[in-house]
Every structure is written in structure tokens, then in C-alpha cells.
Amino acid sequence: MTSSAAPVKVDIWSDVACPWCYIGKRRLETALAQPGAPAVEIEYHSFELSPDTPVDFEGSEIDFLAHHKGMAPAQVEQMLGQMTQLAAAEGLEYHFDTLRHTKTLLAHELLHHAKAHGLQVEMKERLLRAYFTESQHVGHVDELVELATEVGLDADETRAALTDHRYSDDVAADIAQARALGINGVPFFVLDGKYGVSGAQSPETFSAVLERVVAERTDAGREPETSGVA
Numbered sequence: 606m607t608s609s610a611a612p613v614k615v616d617i618w619s620d621v622a623c624p625w626c627y628i629g630k631r632r633l634e635t636a637l638a639q640p641g642a643p644a645v646e647i648e649y650h651s652f653e654l655s656p657d658t659p660v661d662f663e664g665s666e667i668d669f670l671a672h673h674k675g676m677a678p679a680q681v682e683q684m685l686g687q688m689t690q691l692a693a694a695e696g697l698e699y700h701f702d703t704l705r706h707t708k709t710l711l712a713h714e715l716l717h718h719a720k721a722h723g724l725q726v727e728m729k730e731r732l733l734r735a736y737f738t739e740s741q742h743v744g745h746v747d748e749l750v751e752l753a754t755e756v757g758l759d760a761d762e763t764r765a766a767l768t769d770h771r772y773s774d775d776v777a778a779d780i781a782q783a784r785a786l787g788i789n790g791v792p793f794f795v796l797d798g799k800y801g802v803s804g805a806q807s808p809e810t811f812s813a814v815l816e817r818v819v820a821e822r823t824d825a826g827r828e829p830e831t832s833g834v835a
Contacts, residue, residue, distance in 0.1 A: 610822070613645045613819075625791070632811065643818065652788070658708045670684075700740055705741065707743060713779075750767070792804065797818045
């Protein structure tokens with residue numbers, strides 16, 4: 606494949622508080638690590654699963670989901686146990702017992718700030734790990750600034766962006782676009798601007814769609830380059 610061709614664009618609607626989104630991220634990465642996989646350019650888009658969540662939710666994840674989904678606590682506990690096992694199969698460590706549930710709007714603003722500085726993919730990974738593995742609070746400015754500096758963002762600039770809600774319109778635009786596309790759940794992936802993949806599908810499913818994109822580009826005389834995330 607040619608090295609000068611444009612990478613495949615992958616747009617991902619996702620929420621920091623979505624356990625399936627982290628799993629889906631890993632499965633996509635597994636597909637991209639396969640020999641011959643095309644290079645991609647990933648862009649994350651905002652989606653709030655529970656926009657009415659308070660920043661400082663008092664209670665456990667079981668409490669939140671039992672109320673939000675109308676399920677019995679025992680059912681929720683069983684569901685989270687299964688989710689923990691699924692995450693472990695992808696090399697992820699989830700700790701729902703100590704997870705600090707919060708509103709993710711500010712985290713989405715941070716992701717747009719990171720995007721403006723070419724660090725969105727790194728910021729997304731750091732936020733997901735902080736939330737699901739490290740039980741950190743991702744709804745407060747101070748904690749988000751600390752996480753931002755870990756991926757190379759300037760602390761003062763990040764704090765100003767979050768305090769001023771500089772990217773609130775961008776978050777709203779992402780959510781409006783999701784609504785216009787009929788996206789009502791995440792993760793949702795759009796590959797090459799036209800192929801939608803809903804949910805945390807298997808690496809094989811992602812590979813199949815990527816192969817289709819490559820085949821179409823080859824037929825059109827514009828082969829994508831191989832390997833990696835742009």
C-alpha cells in the first residue's frame with residue numbers, strides 16, 4: 606500500500622462513563638494492530654449517557670444504575686460482575702465497587718481542549734483509565750487539570766479552558782450531530798465517513814469494515830497507507 610495516501614477517518618461517539626466504550630476502544634485497537642491494517646485518524650465525539658447526573662453523586666455505581674435502570678441491586682451487581690469479566694478479557698481492570706460516578710460534561714470539554722492540541726486520543730485513554738481503573742473523580746476541574754498535565758497539556762491553559770467552558774459549544778455540537786445521525790447509544794463508530802458500527806463489536810468486525818474501506822479505496826485508486834493511528 607502507498608505511504609502517501611490519507612489515513613482512514615474513524616469518528617467515535619463515546620462517553621467517559623461508558624464501560625462498553627473502553628472495551629470497544631480496545632477491540633478497535635486490536636483490529637488496528639493486525640498486519641496490513643490501514644492507518645487511521647481517530648476523532649472522539651461527545652455523548653452524555655446520563656446528562657442529569659450530579660457532579661458529586663452520593664452513592665455507589667450499584668445505587669446509580671439501580672435507580673437509573675430500575676433494576677434490583679442484586680441484578681445490577683451481577684451485571685457489573687459480567688462487565689468486569691468482559692473488560693478483563695480485553696486487558697482492562699474495572700473497579701465498580703470504588704468507581705466515583707459523576708457528570709461527564711466537563712471531561713468532554715477537556716477532550717475537545719486536548720483535540721485542539723493534538724492530544725485527544727491520549728487524553729481519552731487517560732480519562733477512561735482514571736475513571737474505571739483508578740476510581741478517580743473526573744467531574745472536577747482540579748482533577749481534570751492534573752490528568753491533562755499527565756498527557757502533556759499545560760495546566761494553566763487547561764484550567765482556563767475548563768473554567769471558561771471554552772468548548773461547551775463543541776460538546777453540544779457533537780451531541781446534536783449524534784442526534785441527527787440517529788445515534789442513541791455508545792460507543793458508535795463511523796469509518797471513512799459512511800460505515801457505522803454500533804457497540805463494542807469484535808476486532809474481527811472492525812477488521813472486516815476496514816478491509817471493505819481499503820477495497821473501495823483501491824478500486825477508486827486511492828489506497829490508504831498501512832499501520833497505526835494518525
